[in-house]
Every structure is written in structure tokens, then in C-alpha cells.
Amino acid sequence: AQSVTQLDSHVSVSEGTPVLLRCNYSSSYSPSLFWYVQHPNKGLQLLLKYTSAATLVKGINGFEAEFKKSETSFHLTKPSAHMSDAAEYFCVVSRSYGGSQGNLIFGKGTKLSVKP
Amino acid sequence: DAGITQSPRYKITETGRQVTLMCHQTWSHSYMFWYRQDLGHGLRLIYYSAAADITDKGEVPDGYVVSRSKTENFPLTLESATRSQTSVYFCASSESYQLHEQYFGPGTRLTVT
Numbered sequence: 001a002q003s004v005t006q007l008d009s010h011v012s013v014s015e016g017t018p019v020l021l022r023c024n025y026s027s028s029y030s031p032s033l034f035w036y037v038q039h040p041n042k043g044l045q046l047l048l049k050y051t052s053a054a055t056l057v058k059g060i061n062g063f064e065a066e067f068k069k070s071e072t073s074f075h076l077t078k079p080s081a082h083m084s085d086a087a088e089y090f091c092v093v094s095r096s097y098g099g100s101q102g103n104l105i106f107g108k109g110t111k112l113s114v115k116p
Numbered sequence: 117d118a119g120i121t122q123s124p125r126y127k128i129t130e131t132g133r134q135v136t137l138m139c140h141q142t143w144s145h146s147y148m149f150w151y152r153q154d155l156g157h158g159l160r161l162i163y164y165s166a167a168a169d170i171t172d173k174g175e176v177p178d179g180y181v182v183s184r185s186k187t188e189n190f191p192l193t194l195e196s197a198t199r200s201q202t203s204v205y206f207c208a209s210s211e212s213y214q215l216h217e218q219y220f221g222p223g224t225r226l227t228v229t
Contacts, residue, residue: 034217043206043220044159090159094216103213106159 002027004093006107014115019063019078021110023091026072032094033074034104035065039087047089050074061085086114119143122207122221130229135194137224139207147210148190149218150174150182152203159206165190166213197228 007022025031035047048059055067061084065076074091091107120141129135139148150162151174161174163182171182179201181193194201204225208218 032216036220041223041225043222044208046217046219049217103210103216104218108158 002031002093002095002105004091004105004107006089006091006110008110009108010111010113012113012115013081015083016080019076019081019085019112021076021089021091021112023074023076023107024072025074025091025093027093033065033067034092034094035059035063035074035076036090036092037087038090038109044090047076081112081114083114083116086112088112120207120209120219120221122205122224124224125222126225128227128229129197131198132196135197135226137192137194137205137207137226139190139192139221141188141190141207141209141219141221143209143211143219144187145209145211145219146187147213147218148184149208149210150180150190150192151206151208152176152201153206153223154203162192162205194226197226199228202226202228 003026005024033050036044037047038044047063048057050057050067058064063078088109088111090109093105095103123138146167149164151159153159160176162180163174165171165184168184168187184190204223206223207221210216210218
């Protein structure tokens with residue numbers, strides 16, 4: 001069975017400092033992994049995706065994530081936080097099958113706060 | 117490129133009334149999905165559709181009805197709204213099902229009084 005765990009429910013950083021949002025996954029097959037961002041009162045926007053090509057994935061707005069199979073991790077990073085990065089971030093793994101819960105498993109989210 | 121749109125964005129209705137939330141996508145994606153997002157529950161799948169005239173139940177389908185007569189539209193109807201259906205509803209679409217990302221609409225905030 002597949003699962004996804006976001007290790008921090010809330011991360012606070014200062015503007016200009018690095019961002020690290022942690023995600024571990026469990027999967028019995030080679031998964032597809034995604035990071036989504038949700039700004040207040042907005043829909044979910046796809047930041048980046050991993051689909052078994054390069055293990056370092058670059059996304060929008062300067063974010064990137066590294067797929068580490070040995071650690072079953074897919075952490076999201078950004079070298080320098082901007083005030084506009086304040087949002088909730090969801091790590092998502094794709095199932096190999098569907099069913100009533102659908103084909104995507106969402107983490108519980110990490111709320112990123114950016115201090116001036 | 118409009119992408120995926122939802123209407124209305126905000127809706128207040130009374131208990132017992134029928135409400136329809138609209139979703140429209142311009143990508144001709146085969147798959148479409150309806151989720152609700154609630155504090156403490158995250159995103160939960162209500163219904164999904166693999167193509168026009170093909171729909172299937174998700175995790176929390178009770179009290180909801182969907183239809184998909186055209187590929188681009190996937191309306192969600194609350195037949196008799198209840199307070200427990202107060203939520204933010206998101207529509208999403210996807211090219212495929214296995215291992216593919218979904219693209220989300222902006223959401224509809226529904227309040228049932």
C-alpha cells in the first residue's frame with residue numbers, strides 16, 4: 001500500500017533563508033510524486049512532479065525536490081524564501097490503482113510561514 | 117487558456133435546498149474529480165469520472181450526485197443540502213489516471229445555514 005507523511009505541520013522561516021519541507025512516502029512500486037501549493041483561498045497548484053526520470057526535480061518559483069529511494073523521501077527545498085511563498089504545501093503520491101479514494105494520496109499539508 | 121474553472125466561487129444556501137456546483141475544463145482531459153476540503157480531514161474524493169457518461173463514487177459520495185454529459189463539464193449537485201456539507205469544494209482534471217498529476221480549479225466555498 002502507498003502512503004505519504006509530511007513530517008512538519010508548520011514551518012516558519014525568515015525571508016531570504018532556505019526552505020525545507022519534508023516528505024516521506026511508502027510505496028511498493030516506483031511511484032509518481034508531486035508537490036502542490038495552496039495559497040489562502042485558492043486552489044491547489046502543481047509545483048513539481050517526479051515520474052522516474054531525473055531524481056532532482058525543478059519546479060516553479062525556484063522550488064526543487066530530490067527523490068531519494070533509499071530514504072523514501074521527497075523533500076521540497078528553496079534556497080531563499082520570499083514572502084509570497086507563505087502557503088500550505090502538500091506532498092502527494094500516486095497510487096498504482098484507483099478505487100474509492102482515487103489515484104492520489106495527499107499528505108496532511110505543511111503550512112509555511114515567512115517572516116520579514 | 118482558461119484551464120479549469122468553477123462556479124460559483126461562493127455560495128450560501130439553506131438546509132434542504134438543492135445546489136449545483138459547476139466545473140468546466142478546456143484541456144479535453146478524460147478524467148475529472150470532485151473533492152471537498154475540510155479542516156482535520158484534508159482533501160477527500162467525492163466522485164470522479166473517467167469519460168463522458170462514466171462516473172464512479174469516491175470516498176464520501178453520500179448526499180451528492182454527479183453527471184458528465186460532455187467531456188468538459190462535470191457538475192456536482194447536492195440534492196438536499198445539510199450543514200455537514202459546508203465545505204470548500206474543488207474540481208480537478210487529469211489526462212490519465214495512473215501516475216498522473218491532477219489540475220485543480222479555484223474552489224467553491226459553500227456554506228449551508
